[in-house]
Amino acid sequence: MKHLARGVFWVAAMMVAGAGVVEAQQKTLDTVKARGQLVCGVNVGLAGFSAADDKGVWSGLDVAYCKAIAAAVLGDAGKVRYVATTTKERFTALQSRELDVLARNTTWTLQRDSQQGLAFVGVNYYDGQGFIVKKSAGVKTGKELSGATVCVQTGTTTELNLADFFRSNNLQYKTLVFDKADEALKAYQADRCDSYTTDASGLYSVRLQMAKPDEHMVLPDVISKEPLGPVVRQDDFQWFTIVKWVHFALINAEEAGVTQANVDQMLTSTVPDIKRLLGKEGDFGKGIGLDNEWAYRMIKQVGNYAEVFERNVGAGSRIKIDRGLNKLWSKGGIQYAPPIR
Amino acid sequence: MTASARPLTPPPTTANGPWAWLRANLFSSIGNTILTVIAGWIVYQVAHGVIGWAFVNATFEGEDGGACTRENAGACWPFVSAWFGQFMYGRYPDAERWRVNLTYALALAGLVPLMVPRIPGKLWSSLYVLGVFPILATILLAGGVFGLPDVPTDSWGGLLVTLVISSVGIAAAFPIGILLALGRRSEMPIVRWASVGFIEFVRGVPLITVLFMSSVMLPLFLPNGWTIDKLVRALIMVALFSAAYLAEVIRGGLQAIPRGQFEAADALGLSYPHKMGLIILPQALKLVIPGIVNTLIGLFKDTSLVLIIGIFDLLGMVQAALSAQRWLSPATPMTGYVFAGFVFWIFCFGMSRYSLMLERRLAPGGQRTIAKAAYD
Incomplete structure (x- = not known):
């Protein structure tokens, strides 16, 4: 005993002071270049948007935006440090300059855009509340859900949107309300309700967690607005512009038909839009503080918006989200980018 | 005529054998x-x-969640084996994982001599565990010196982070807890009130709030451009938090020591450190071993709360794995949680068995047999 008690008593406090002293406030672009690495805040784990695989490699729609920014700014899509952030700490991490950019399925709202020192650069995924139903029910659109029982999680805007949707369409419905999303989903699987509703991006991965995914389908209707996009700080306009145009260039590339595979041939294209995009004409890259090959590198290493979408959440992935609103404006969606000129 | 003992007849089968046992114990x-x-x-x-x-x-074989997608699917074991490395080390780079293993080996090399009562040299092994090992471990795990590549703490994860947080928490909470307990019983008003204030403040706030403070508020208070590593923030908070709880447990032990022991120590002319270190604390700590171990097991399990501030401990890593689309299936969530629970159970059960052994060993002579009978 004596020895043991003494052993315990010889304890010395151990404190690790991993404090890092970082640069005084300066341009984010310069900081990123000096560091040689982009620090990107992503979701801890959201299928299709940001998740690391069993080798620790990050992928997803939001992650692809981190890669695109790194490719444009640093020339290498691999020079990203991913910081997993939770819903509550994400804005603090950005405001306290721990992050350069936050690409974390964050909904763009007026309050966030104005009061929290945040600046949304655009919408990389138009999300909204949707419905999942059993295929056997034969329902094809939300309007046919009249008289249906819907399982929903309580205390969320989901419940309110649902009420608005049915009321404004003069439809009869019943809700089955649950405290947790898991329980609502269980009830739907146990046939206690005809449909389960939550954000559409989530519905597709929910489908894969059912015993027979093929017997369920997500309806095309989206009944609320949840525009998700990357966020930067308000105090650095140059950086805001760069991230904004990274997003626009991805969409413009899709519109111009420039893909990861054909971008090298496209360098010799005579189409003015493509020449301007790939830096063969004008000094557009210099205008935002980069070089003129910024968009070329980005497309070469990451792909255009369509490729990024299909690979991570669309047809090329397991969750297979329908592009819906996220189609280009010219193809029936609302993804639209100002021209590079 | 010789009297010879008749061979004993075996008792009737109704009074012996398995059937009898069943009847007596289960169907009486x-x-x-x-x-x-x-x-x-x-x-x-x-x-x-x-x-x-x-x-x-x-399901025992499969390349992705599709293999585990069917009705009444049981556990999805290939998910655990595919992610096993991540569950143990987090995103610690593959090529550097030997450093983690070496750290574990160094820890064992110190802990085994410290924890097995028969091995002598407790002073040296405790000096090693509390003085040398933390430095070695920090160098090995974090790197950045002696040619070891730097591994930032946000790529640490899984069981590694669980063990780092709980061991640093335990090692730091213990001395702070003893000081706080002594401080609370001190006759110096400022020391006493400071200890009481700290203990009551910390006990009045949930750990989750403290962790949120460290990750959401603290960065805003620091001067511009200053950052403290997120893991370090969590470590400090966990250590201070458990120190407050430990202090109250130890205070319980101090109060159980008869007044005569203090007076006898004073009569011998011992100084305060000697009185406490040689007479009071050894008895007090021994008395509260169950309470201490209880707190430590609680601390070990509480480490999983760090997942809410985006640190991937074992449970956080399992949850992150569940959102990787390759393994989405109806069976994976349950499998992941069961696995995490099992690993936690192994460690907690180990701790509680060790504490029983300690109690038995340290029980004073008269109680030893009773204690032995109770626990064997």
């Missing part, structure tokens, strides 16, 4: 028989469910 009355049947039915149901889930209906 109608009430007991009913209880036995009900209990047997429950055991059967549970065992049936568990075995069915873990083995009969389980």
Whole structure:
């Protein structure tokens, strides 16, 4: 005993002071270049948007935006440090300059855009509340859900949107309300309700967690607005512009038909839009503080918006989200980018 | 005429053997028989469910969640084996994982001599564990010196982070807790009030709030451009938090020491450190071993709360794995949580067995046999 008690008593406090002293406030672009690495805040784990695989490699729609920014700014899509952030700490991490950019399925709202020192650069995924139903029910659109029982999680805007949707369409419905999303989903699987509703991006991965995914389908209707996009700080306009145009260039590339595979041939294209995009004409890259090959590198290493979408959440992935609103404006969606000129 | 003992006849089978045992213990009355049947039915149901889930209906091979997607699918074991490395080390780079293993080996090299009572040299091994090992471990794990590549703490994860947080928490909480307990019983008003204030403040706030403070508020208070590593923030908070709880447990032990012990120490002319270190604390700590271990087990399990501030401990890593689309399936969540629970159980059970052993060993002579009988 004596020895043991003494052993315990010889304890010395151990404190690790991993404090890092970082640069005084300066341009984010310069900081990123000096560091040689982009620090990107992503979701801890959201299928299709940001998740690391069993080798620790990050992928997803939001992650692809981190890669695109790194490719444009640093020339290498691999020079990203991913910081997993939770819903509550994400804005603090950005405001306290721990992050350069936050690409974390964050909904763009007026309050966030104005009061929290945040600046949304655009919408990389138009999300909204949707419905999942059993295929056997034969329902094809939300309007046919009249008289249906819907399982929903309580205390969320989901419940309110649902009420608005049915009321404004003069439809009869019943809700089955649950405290947790898991329980609502269980009830739907146990046939206690005809449909389960939550954000559409989530519905597709929910489908894969059912015993027979093929017997369920997500309806095309989206009944609320949840525009998700990357966020930067308000105090650095140059950086805001760069991230904004990274997003626009991805969409413009899709519109111009420039893909990861054909971008090298496209360098010799005579189409003015493509020449301007790939830096063969004008000094557009210099205008935002980069070089003129910024968009070329980005497309070469990451792909255009369509490729990024299909690979991570669309047809090329397991969750297979329908592009819906996220189609280009010219193809029936609302993804639209100002021209590079 | 010689009297010879008749060979003993074996007792009737109704009084011996398995049937007799069953009758005596399980079916001795109608009430007991009913209880036995009900209990047997429950055991059967549970065992049936568990075995069915873990083995009969389980999936043992597969490349992605599709293999585990079917009706009544049991455990999805290939998910655990594919992610095993991540569950243990987090995103610690593959090529550097030997550093983690070496750290574990160094820890064992110190802890085994410290924890097995028979091995002598407790002073040296505790000096090593508390003085040398933390430095070695920090260098090994974090790197950045002696040619070891730098591994930032946000790529640490899994069981590694769970062990780092709990061991640093335990090692730091113990001395702070003792000081706080002594401080609370001190006759100096400022020391006493400071200790009481700290303990009551910390006990009045949930750990989750403290962690949120460290990750959401603290960065905003620091001067511009200053950052403190997120893991370090969490470590400090966890250590201070458990120190407050430990302090109260130890205070309980101090109060149980008879006044005569203090007076005897004073009569011998011992100074305060000697009195406490040689007479009071050894007795007080021994008395509260169950309480201390209880707090430490609680601390070990509380480490999983760090997942809410985006640190991937074992549970956080499992949850992150569940959102990787390759393994989405109806069976993976349950499998992941069961695995995490099992790993936590191994460690907590180990701690509680060790504490029983300590109690038995440290029990004063008269109690030893009783304690032994109670725990064997």
